[in-house]
Amino acid sequence: MKIDSNSIIGIVGAGIMGRGIAQVAAKAGHKVILYDNWDGAVDNAMKINEKELSKLVTKGKMTQEAKDKTISLMNPTMEINDLAPCNLIIEAIIENKEIKQDIFKQLEDICEDVVIASNTSSISISALANGLKKPENMIGIHFFNPAPIMKLVEVIYGLRSDQQIIEDVHALISSWGKKAVYVKSSPGFIVNRIARPFYAEALRVYEEGVSSFPTIDEVIRSSGKFRMGPFELMDLIGNDTNYSVTASTFDSYYQDPRFKPSLTQQEFSQAGLLGRKSGAGFYKYEDNKQQGRDDIRKVTPSNNKISEIYVYGSLGIADELIPLFKKAGIKVIEVEGDGYIEFNEIKLFLANGKMASEISKELSEKNIAQLDINIDYELSSSVTISTSLLAQQHVAPNIAALFSQIKKETLIIKDSPAMIMLRTVSMLINEASSTVTNGVCDECSADIAMENGVNYPIGPFKWADKLGTDFVLKTLNNLESFYKDSRYRADRGLIEKSIIGGKYYE
Numbered sequence: 001m002k003i004d005s006n007s008i009i010g011i012v013g014a015g016i017m018g019r020g021i022a023q024v025a026a027k028a029g030h031k032v033i034l035y036d037n038w039d040g041a042v043d044n045a046m047k048i049n050e051k052e053l054s055k056l057v058t059k060g061k062m063t064q065e066a067k068d069k070t071i072s073l074m075n076p077t078m079e080i081n082d083l084a085p086c087n088l089i090i091e092a093i094i095e096n097k098e099i100k101q102d103i104f105k106q107l108e109d110i111c112e113d114v115v116i117a118s119n120t121s122s123i124s125i126s127a128l129a130n131g132l133k134k135p136e137n138m139i140g141i142h143f144f145n146p147a148p149i150m151k152l153v154e155v156i157y158g159l160r161s162d163q164q165i166i167e168d169v170h171a172l173i174s175s176w177g178k179k180a181v182y183v184k185s186s187p188g189f190i191v192n193r194i195a196r197p198f199y200a201e202a203l204r205v206y207e208e209g210v211s212s213f214p215t216i217d218e219v220i221r222s223s224g225k226f227r228m229g230p231f232e233l234m235d236l237i238g239n240d241t242n243y244s245v246t247a248s249t250f251d252s253y254y255q256d257p258r259f260k261p262s263l264t265q266q267e268f269s270q271a272g273l274l275g276r277k278s279g280a281g282f283y284k285y286e287d288n289k290q291q292g293r294d295d296i297r298k299v300t301p302s303n304n305k306i307s308e309i310y311v312y313g314s315l316g317i318a319d320e321l322i323p324l325f326k327k328a329g330i331k332v333i334e335v336e337g338d339g340y341i342e343f344n345e346i347k348l349f350l351a352n353g354k355m356a357s358e359i360s361k362e363l364s365e366k367n368i369a370q371l372d373i374n375i376d377y378e379l380s381s382s383v384t385i386s387t388s389l390l391a392q393q394h395v396a397p398n399i400a401a402l403f404s405q406i407k408k409e410t411l412i413i414k415d416s417p418a419m420i421m422l423r424t425v426s427m428l429i430n431e432a433s434s435t436v437t438n439g440v441c442d443e444c445s446a447d448i449a450m451e452n453g454v455n456y457p458i459g460p461f462k463w464a465d466k467l468g469t470d471f472v473l474k475t476l477n478n479l480e481s482f483y484k485d486s487r488y489r490a491d492r493g494l495i496e497k498s499i500i501g502g503k504y505y506e
């Protein structure tokens with residue numbers, strides 16, 4: 001059976017997701033039948049859709065005529081038999097395998113020939129198809145919340161899904177203006193799997209006393225250009241929801257330490273400190289406004305004017321700083337060496353998965369500091385440093401003085417391997433690599449998914465190209481040897497890429 005622009009779309013479940021998906025399909029010109037078994041759900045869904053579309057008309061983003069047509073194409077019902085003429089049914093009910101399967105069996109009896117798709121966030125598509133008369137007609141179509149706004153849709157195939165159906169649905173969803181990606185059914189699919197380290201590493205950094213929530217969030221926003229820091233994002237998602245996604249991913253991967261949940265988040269969740277929805281989480285909220293966001297650890301620059309620095313060898317991604325220093329009138333003397341900046345008897349290295357203190361010990365020098373990676377040193381308003389446990393008091397203020405001359409604020413965290421950005425990004429790259437190694441998707445789809453499903457400024461493989469796979473691998477190896485924790489073991493795909501050389505995007 002062909003799924004195309006003439007297909008009638010059925011939606012089962014008129015909650016947050018079903019309502020939004022109905023709006024997307026109707027906007028694309030499909031007749032939509034929106035079914036829910038709870039009295040009031042469909043009426044409520046239609047009211048919200050009407051309100052959202054009216055807003056688009058007011059803003060000039062939709063004509064009144066298009067709005068009226070979209071509304072007229074959505075047919076609410078509480079009678080499941082009304083789904084009989086549908087060619088494609090997208091289910092978005094409660095996240096329970098047995099209840100979903102029960103509905104699918106009913107739909108197979110009601111509809112003559114239908115593709116059944118689940119919007120499940122966590123249940124295997126292969127498992128959902130088990131027991132159906134036509135398991136080949138069962139697929140996953142995973143929208144992100146809010147469905148009318150978020151561009152990404154994961155089109156998921158189970159072990160028995162029909163290839164042609166998957167391709168037709170991918171083409172259809174793309175024609176709706178969405179970014180559709182193919183995904184092999186596996187726990188967390190793409191986004192909910194690769195995103196785990198974004199939260200997990202921040203929680204670990206906090207738990208180790210390396211930095212505070214506001215400082216970690218600021219580093220991630222300012223140096224990484226992520227729209228939100230991990231703690232404010234967990235507060236938005238809800239600590240209970242975020243914790244249970246992590247816990248279920250951990251269980252699904254048979255307690256692989258890569259996915260180990262955080263005791264801190266469990267504690268917040270159990271305390272009812274769920275985030276915005278409960279008025280307090282990692283931050284407090286008054287009138288829905290976040291409090292305490294400005295409590296960020298910045299270094300006050302010393303009064304020293306730095307007129308000359310030595311740059312020994314390549315600083316990797318931080319080489320971007322050299323023209324900025326020169327432009328600010330600082331004399332940069334470039335010499336051969338192991339990759340660090342030296343001035344006023346201070347050595348500043350790019351973070352690489354070791355502590356600054358370890359380097360201090362290796363070199364028998366006190367005044368060692370590290371610099372975290374930035375997605376764009378020129379555009380970022382700040383840099384982040386850490387200093388060796390042996391460093392003298394003047395080190396941080398002197399480094400801050402250097403960066404103030406190129407109009408950057410200096411944030412400081414306690415000495416820690418791979419700091420904040422490098423640790424987070426390396427683990428995102430590693431998880432993305434593992435997702436590809438496991439055949440869940442290709443590199444390009446992983447990047448599209450992270451850029452459009454969770455709005456990352458660039459996908460993990462673009463990051464890998466910026467940093468170089470050798471550097472990412474070295475960082476992970478250093479982290480693994482520091483923590484003696486296989487959580488940081490490098491994925492074989494990354495190791496292979498480092499051997500072959502070259503970039504993911506040529």
Ligand SMILES: NC(=O)c1ccc[n+]([C@@H]2O[C@H](COP(=O)([O-])OP(=O)(O)OC[C@H]3O[C@@H](n4cnc5c(N)ncnc54)[C@H](O)[C@@H]3O)[C@@H](O)[C@H]2O)c1
Pocket residue numbers: 012013014015016017018035036037038041091092093094095096099103119120121122142143144145
């Ligand atoms: N909320 C999200 O951010 C999000 C994102 C992506 C995917 N999902 C997935 O989408 C699905 C729906 O989530 P949601 O957040 O929209 O839930 P929701 O609670 O807002 O809506 C679920 C709707 O399904 C209806 N329903 C429940 N059992 C039913 C049945 N047997 N027959 C008919 N209708 C029934 C309920 O009345 C309710 O209106 C879940 O599988 C969830 O994992 C949710």
